[in-house]
Amino acid sequence: MDPLGVTPVVLLACGSFNPITNMHLRMFELARDHLEDSGRYRVVKGIISPVGDGYKKKGLIEACHRLQMARLATENSDWITVDSWESLQSEWVETAKVIRHHYEELLAAQADSNDVDTVKHTKKRRMDENYFESSSHQKRRDGPQLMLLCGADVLESFGVPNLWRQEDITEIVGRYGLACITRSGCDPHKFIHQSDVLWRHRKNIHIIHEWVANEISATHVRRALRRGRSVRYLLPDAVLQYIQECDLYSDVSEQKNADVVLAPLQRYTGGSSS
Amino acid sequence: VEPQLLLACGSFNPITNQHMRLFELARDHLHSTGQYQVVGGIVSPVSDSYGKQGLVQAKHRIAMAKLALQSSNWVRVDEWESQQPDWTETVVTMRYKTCTLNTLPSQYHALPFPSGHSPQLKLLCGADFLDTFKVPGLWQDEHVEEVAGRFGLVCVSRGRLQPEQAMHESDTLSRHRQNIFLVREWMRNETSATEVRRALRRGLSVKYLIPDSVIEYIHKHHLYTEDSERRNKDVVLRPLSKQVQQPVNSWDD
Numbered sequence: 001m002d003p004l005g006v007t008p009v010v011l012l013a014c015g016s017f018n019p020i021t022n023m024h025l026r027m028f029e030l031a032r033d034h035l036e037d038s039g040r041y042r043v044v045k046g047i048i049s050p051v052g053d054g055y056k057k058k059g060l061i062e063a064c065h066r067l068q069m070a071r072l073a074t075e076n077s078d079w080i081t082v083d084s085w086e087s088l089q090s091e092w093v094e095t096a097k098v099i100r101h102h103y104e105e106l107l108a109a110q111a112d113s114n115d116v117d118t119v120k121h122t123k124k125r126r127m128d129e130n131y132f133e134s135s136s137h138q139k140r141r142d143g144p145q146l147m148l149l150c151g152a153d154v155l156e157s158f159g160v161p162n163l164w165r166q167e168d169i170t171e172i173v174g175r176y177g178l179a180c181i182t183r184s185g186c187d188p189h190k191f192i193h194q195s196d197v198l199w200r201h202r203k204n205i206h207i208i209h210e211w212v213a214n215e216i217s218a219t220h221v222r223r224a225l226r227r228g229r230s231v232r233y234l235l236p237d238a239v240l241q242y243i244q245e246c247d248l249y250s251d252v253s254e255q256k257n258a259d260v261v262l263a264p265l266q267r268y269t270g271g272s273s274s
Numbered sequence: 275v276e277p278q279l280l281l282a283c284g285s286f287n288p289i290t291n292q293h294m295r296l297f298e299l300a301r302d303h304l305h306s307t308g309q310y311q312v313v314g315g316i317v318s319p320v321s322d323s324y325g326k327q328g329l330v331q332a333k334h335r336i337a338m339a340k341l342a343l344q345s346s347n348w349v350r351v352d353e354w355e356s357q358q359p360d361w362t363e364t365v366v367t368m369r370y371k372t373c374t375l376n377t378l379p380s381q382y383h384a385l386p387f388p389s390g391h392s393p394q395l396k397l398l399c400g401a402d403f404l405d406t407f408k409v410p411g412l413w414q415d416e417h418v419e420e421v422a423g424r425f426g427l428v429c430v431s432r433g434r435l436q437p438e439q440a441m442h443e444s445d446t447l448s449r450h451r452q453n454i455f456l457v458r459e460w461m462r463n464e465t466s467a468t469e470v471r472r473a474l475r476r477g478l479s480v481k482y483l484i485p486d487s488v489i490e491y492i493h494k495h496h497l498y499t500e501d502s503e504r505r506n507k508d509v510v511l512r513p514l515s516k517q518v519q520q521p522v523n524s525w526d527d
Contacts (some may be wrong), residue, residue, distance in 0.1 A: 026482045
């Protein structure tokens with residue numbers, strides 16, 4: 001049992017992971033340190049959920065490879081895991097749906113370990129809208145809280161037209177919560193201030209400052225690989241070895257989806273919905 | 275194609291992934307010129323007599339560097355400098371390396387080079403290093419001349435530092451500009467050993483900033499604590515206390 005008032009937290013990171021880098025892994029470490037330092041949370045698990053191929057992002061290589069690299073990268077972590085559900089979906093899945101899926105999984109896992117009464121109680125509460133709209137985590141004593149782990153750029157992207165559905169943003173920050181890693185030169189509080197939805201749920205948004213800039217973008221890593229430059233120490237050795245063995249990133253792979261519109265934009269532009 | 279050896283001097287207190295990145299970036303850059311082949315890299319941790327605050331014992335710094343470089347097939351750790359009773363000027367370490375290269379070559383390089391072509395030693399450093407040349411009294415002029423002229427520098431720029439400016443402002447460096455290679459790091463990575471020690475003292479995670487094997491070693495030997503950080507506090511850095519004005523080391527952070 002956790003001490004009273006300490007909420008177990010599961011961190012979920014969604015993204016391309018094309019390929020996973022040390023920066024992705026650092027984000028988990030930073031978020032755990034920050035949340036646990038508050039004395040209110042205990043981070044029990046991290047989940048990496050690579051996006052499916054249906055996302056149609058330029059240069060996005062097959063999900064099976066991105067999954068395998070993420071698995072190799074987390075081999076030496078005792079708390080970060082990789083989940084294939086999202087990447088196995090034939091079409092792109094909204095992040096809100098991915099979070100919902102993982103929350104249900106968490107509840108199901110809990111049901112296995114708890115007695116029936118508690119489970120019923122939890123499910124009953126889950127259906128209570130007021131419970132979801134509440135930003136008070138203390139009320140969620142009986143289940144782990146699921147938080148979306150992301151960079152400040154995701155918070156910023158909430159403002160990009162046609163990228164997110166408004167209900168999804170409300171659900172993500174209202175029901176679940178965000179652990180948002182920010183770099184110097186970026187002011188996430190501004191985005192929160194500028195958005196009424198984010199402002200309303202600001203207590204569910206945890207801003208985590210990176211104490212040492214460690215910007216390893218996957219785009220940069222792919223560029224370096226295409227040009228035959230070293231990417232050692234930017235990602236785990238096991239991942240680098242896998243990339244070389246499978247000859248993953250080339251000029252050809254970078255042209256994948258070159259002229260294709262990103263799935264979320266396709267779905268939300270012009271009222272078309274799938 | 276001239277064979278090259280890259281030498282990095284510094285505290286390595288502790289060695290970080292960023293230190294090892296500098297070697298990778300420098301090698302890529304020299305290879306891209308088509309004129310050089312990097313046959314090896316040397317990490318040369320400073321000796322305990324350097325007197326820098328928070329400097330843990332050389333035997334630990336050496337052990338950590340060796341663990342970190344276990345998986346490298348071209349960068350090695352050299353203990354000579356760390357074993358000297360007094361702090362050694364960078365140029366003296368470079369001279370020593372050059373002498374021993376011909377007698378014990380296999381110890382320092384990973385790849386074979388054409389016989390009769392001894393590899394050229396170059397000093398590998400961060401961009402902030404060039405700025406130390408213009409600090410009054412820190413370097414002897416003839417040492418700057420020797421490092422830049424006889425050996426050569428490979429300087430990796432991080433963040434907003436402008437090594438071009440430092441080169442422009444020094445007559446010696448300008449004169450030897452063909453021997454100074456500026457390498458640009460496009461990603462902002464400000465991992466410093468100082469930040470790593472600070473995080474360790476505070477019980478924060480440093481995973482993925484330094485290799486797992488080094489983290490294990492640090493925990494096993496309880497290396498970075500508030501006590502260890504007080505080491506050499508109020509001690510004047512050896513280069514500054516030595517009678518003659520001497521150079522500072524290149525990878526202090």
